[in-house]
Amino acid sequence: MKRSNLESIFKGLKSLGLANAKGVLWNLTPAELVSEAIKNQEGVLTSTGALMCDTGKFTGRSPKDRYIVEDDITRDKVWWGNINIPFDSEKFNKLFDKVVSSLAYKRLFVRDAYAGADPDFRLKVRVIDTQAWHNLFCYNMFIRPEKEELVDFEPDFTIVAVPEYMANPAEDGTRAANFAIINFTRKIILVGGTGYTGESKKGIFSVLNFLLPDQQNVLSMHCSANIGEEGDTAIFFGLSGTGKTTLSADPDRHLIGDDEHGWSENGVFNFEGGCYAKVIDLTRESEPQIYDAIKFGSLLENTRFIPGTSIVDFSNKEVTENTRVSYPIDYISGACCPSTGSHPKNIFFLTCDAYGVFPPISKLTVSQAMYHFISGYTAKVAGTEAGITEPTSVFSACFGAPFMPLHPTKYAELLGEKIKEHEVNIWLINTGWTGGAYGTGHRIPLKYTRRMISAALNGELDNVEYNELPTFGLNYPSSCPGVPEELLNPRNTWADKTKYDEKAQILAENFASNFRNYESYANDEIMSGAPALEQV
Secondary structure (H helix, E strand, C coil): CHHHHHHHHHHHHHCCCCCCCEEECCCCCCCHHHHHHHHHEEEEEEECEEEEECCCCCCCCCCCHEEEECCCCCCCCCCCCCEEEEEEEEHHHHHHHHHHCCCCCEEEEEEEECCCCCCCCEEEEEECCHHHHHHHHHHCCCCCHHHHHCCCCCCCCEEEEEEEEEEECCHHHCCCEEEEEEEECCCCCEEEECCHHHHHHHHHHHHEEEHHHHHCEEEEECCCCEEECCCCEEEECCCCCCCCCHHHCCCCCCEECCEEEEEEECCEEECCCEEEEECCCCCCCCCCHHHHCCCCCCCCECCCCCCCCCCEECCCCCCCCCCCEEEEECCCCCCCCCEEECEEEEEEEEEECCCCCCCCECCCCCHHHHHHHCCCEECCCCCCCCCCCCCEEECHHHHCCCCCCCCHHHHHHHHHHHHHHHCEEEEEEEECCCCCCCCCECCCCCHHHHCCCHHHHCCCCCCCCCEECCCCCCEEEECCEEECCHHHHHHHHCCCCHHHHHHHHHHHHHHHHHHHCCCCCCCHHHHCCCCCCCCC
16 A cells, blocks of 8 residues: 555544554455455355345334434535434534544454546545445445545545444434434544444435535436447336336346436436345346346345355345345446446336326326426335235335435426436336236236337337326327237226226325425426316
8 A cells, every 4th residue: 555545544534533443454355355254254155255244133224213414504405304304413423422432443444435437426435344344335336446546535425334333312312222324514424333234325325415416416316227229328216116127127238327326417327336236036037137246246135045055045034025235336247337328318217006097108298207206106015014905105205215315396306407408208117007906907017018118218109199198197108019009008908997097086196195295395397297186
């Protein structure tokens, strides 16, 4: 390590009060981190060479324990509430000092990285971990600088992640012993009491979601993105279970990224340097790219072996259904490098509509796009959670509410501006039910969904006739090559048209009820995209 590198890193640690760490292991390679993790009994190797670790008590994020420090920067800009929970700045300072004191004479794994593949809008991130496998996760998920870029690296934001430190809620102002707190004035993310690595990843995502739209007119997006051979970029929004990963993984297109992106004046760019994929029930047949990416350098979380072997049993739900793998994006064959693309030509909103109301594909107006973007709709079906016996509407603003510090209308208005400026096609794709709601109808075949998305991407739907669906006002194509015409109009697939109309009104009322959370901030253009309710 060059002297300037040492001076930079220790200067940064000193400024945080960490100058008396026992040892600083700085920007270790994956091989070195795997070796440290195994030596420290943090994980074991699988048959494919991936490192397998457990996250402990927390196998996912803890939204109720994620805070933003309320200060002069955030007070009048953050949309405070159940998602963005305020935290007192003085309590943060005291808690931070206590965490730092606990690290005296401990070994630290420090990594410098980027968030943002576009150099014009990237964030310099320094990650300080107490566990090697956490640092490997950050190696995989953030963008890896070249050696010369690490000289005199000065971070814009620092993550301090100490899973073993438990807060005292009565003294520290937290709800529980675990916490993830973002401080925009001190430019620190402080994580403690949880071993779930996603807190670091989503912490930086939340930071970008605050800074980029507010300061640089960049739309931050919780989405996947790919690009075709002709340079046409496509974006896929969708909540869990809607098919976002499956439908964006197209062998005829190149992956830009699978989860977090920005849309700037230059085009679309990935925030990350890797992928963090679910692996429950994974097979090579179902997701060949993800399956083949699980090799040395990859990190599996909360999986289990087939007894008596080191072969991973991906069907095992013993720990959680939220089993995961992280790996560098270049583990995916044909992924874009750098992870950037042009302005999108097509944007897809994916929803699994278990009510059977939405067409399998429809084209949205700008106002409808903004309205549905804020709504972020999908549906859960019976059996997915305890107590759910019928389809249940689920809404998550901007398809990523837990990570959006600003009011959802800020992101929606920026989306609308960019759609107009670049004349983007916006498609609503229903990967759910047709011919009736869940329990009566049937799931729309994946082969037809793929064919409709291909038709949209290839321009085959540009010049066909469109019809308008009542209630939601959605415009659906009258024909699509390779897709049965009777499938395109959802109302016609129902044996009882009256029941379809009733279900459509129920869903429209659910949309309206959810949107009351946002309508006081929404302009007339956004509100004109709302469904029509029957007058009683």
